[in-house]
Amino acid sequence: MNSEKIDVLVIGAGIAGLLAAHELTNQHGLRVAILDKSRGVGGRMATRRDGEAAYDHGAQFFTVRNPRFKQWVDRWLEQGLIKLWFDQLADEAPLMRYAAMPSMTAIAKQLAVGLELHRESQVVSAQRADGEWTLVTKSGATYQAPKLLINAPVPQAMEIIDAGGIQLATADEQFLRSIHYAKCIVAMVELNRPSGLPAPGRIKFDDQEPISWMGDNQQKGVSMRPAITIHSGPAFAEKYFDAPDDVRLPLLVAAAKPWLKAEILSVKGHRWKFAHRLTEHDRDFFGDPPLGLWMAGDSFNAPRVEGAAMSGLLAADAIAATI
Numbered sequence: 001m002n003s004e005k006i007d008v009l010v011i012g013a014g015i016a017g018l019l020a021a022h023e024l025t026n027q028h029g030l031r032v033a034i035l036d037k038s039r040g041v042g043g044r045m046a047t048r049r050d051g052e053a054a055y056d057h058g059a060q061f062f063t064v065r066n067p068r069f070k071q072w073v074d075r076w077l078e079q080g081l082i083k084l085w086f087d088q089l090a091d092e093a094p095l096m097r098y099a100a101m102p103s104m105t106a107i108a109k110q111l112a113v114g115l116e117l118h119r120e121s122q123v124v125s126a127q128r129a130d131g132e133w134t135l136v137t138k139s140g141a142t143y144q145a146p147k148l149l150i151n152a153p154v155p156q157a158m159e160i161i162d163a164g165g166i167q168l169a170t171a172d173e174q175f176l177r178s179i180h181y182a183k184c185i186v187a188m189v190e191l192n193r194p195s196g197l198p199a200p201g202r203i204k205f206d207d208q209e210p211i212s213w214m215g216d217n218q219q220k221g222v223s224m225r226p227a228i229t230i231h232s233g234p235a236f237a238e239k240y241f242d243a244p245d246d247v248r249l250p251l252l253v254a255a256a257k258p259w260l261k262a263e264i265l266s267v268k269g270h271r272w273k274f275a276h277r278l279t280e281h282d283r284d285f286f287g288d289p290p291l292g293l294w295m296a297g298d299s300f301n302a303p304r305v306e307g308a309a310m311s312g313l314l315a316a317d318a319i320a321a322t323i
């Protein structure tokens with residue numbers, strides 16, 4: 001498919017890409033097309049459904065520190081799109097923790113309305129010639145525009161750039177290749193009755209291994225059926241990332257069992273290769289205006305939902321300033 005007259009191509013329909021596309025379209029009047037490899041939207045703000053059971057299996061909640069992001073959060077609260085899940089708990093710093101309703105993908109679904117979005121479009125290379133980017137997808141479709149914003153985690157973004165033979169300045173190249181992520185393995189467990197996890201339905205494990213988090217999707221309002229999400233710690237995920245589910249999932253379930261007051265009906269797994277950014281730095285996004293290339297997402301700003309959102313918004317400002 002050839003897409004014509006697009007000003008900015010955006011790779012990734014996670015929170016960063018969607019907010020950037022929203023700003024570029026609605027605040028700056030630019031023509032934008034988003035490509036995402038998945039069927040759904042939201043990226044790591046993800047929900048898996050399995051009959052009447054449903055699981056937030058990526059981000060569990062988000063926090064707000066920046067006034068610009070707070071404006072979005074206030075609007076989502078007014079619209080009934082999100083709720084305050086919890087703030088004051090004995091074992092965590094007092095901070096408003098918001099969750100989307102009915103599940104974490106709700107924000108992305110709303111942001112995507114009215115935007116040109118090409119789902120199941122995995123970009124395999126980005127080539128540059130005569131001031132234009134040409135994106136090539138796995139199915140062979142091509143999209144062209146003078147400007148490109150990539151919101152995939154930077155190691156994935158660099159694969160796209162490398163495949164297109166793009167040469168970045170040495171210092172940029174060194175910075176971008178220094179950005180690394182921790183992995184996470186997820187067990188999604190359906191139960192025969194309520195989990196028994198204490199209100200508001202989560203346990204955070206400070207020692208992180210083998211489990212870093214357990215969330216009760218029924219108490220949170222995500223799932224009709226008793227269903228919990230178990231997140232592994234980074235060391236467990238590194239060790240078992242390529243192990244079969246029937247090896248790694250029982251280990252996570254065994255570690256969770258002492259906290260459960262229910263029998264297990266089924267267990268499903270998911271792997272996040274780029275779960276949490278490890279590398280610390282102070283950049284909000286990457287931009288090479290002469291090349292027409294920007295990168296945003298949680299590889300920049302802060303390594304969480306709000307950081308990804310801010311990175312996308314700030315990259316959109318920077319792109320608009322070049323037009």
Ligand SMILES: Cc1cc2nc3c(=O)[nH]c(=O)nc-3n(C[C@H](O)[C@H](O)[C@H](O)COP(=O)(O)OP(=O)(O)OC[C@H]3O[C@@H](n4cnc5c(N)ncnc54)[C@H](O)[C@@H]3O)c2cc1C
Pocket residue numbers: 011012013014015016017035036037038041042043044045057058059060061062063121122123124151152153156160184231272274275276296297298299303304305306308
């Ligand atoms: C298990 C887990 C728990 C977390 N918990 C929390 C939490 O509680 N609170 C919090 O604030 N943060 C949490 N995070 C982090 C948070 O989810 C991320 O920081 C945030 O969602 C990142 O948004 P993003 O838009 O930068 O990237 P993503 O959401 O990853 O979006 C990137 C998008 O790019 C697409 N993409 C990638 N490559 C290609 C390609 N080649 N072609 C086309 N599309 C492509 C992907 O499909 C994806 O939709 C968690 C993350 C994980 C994995």
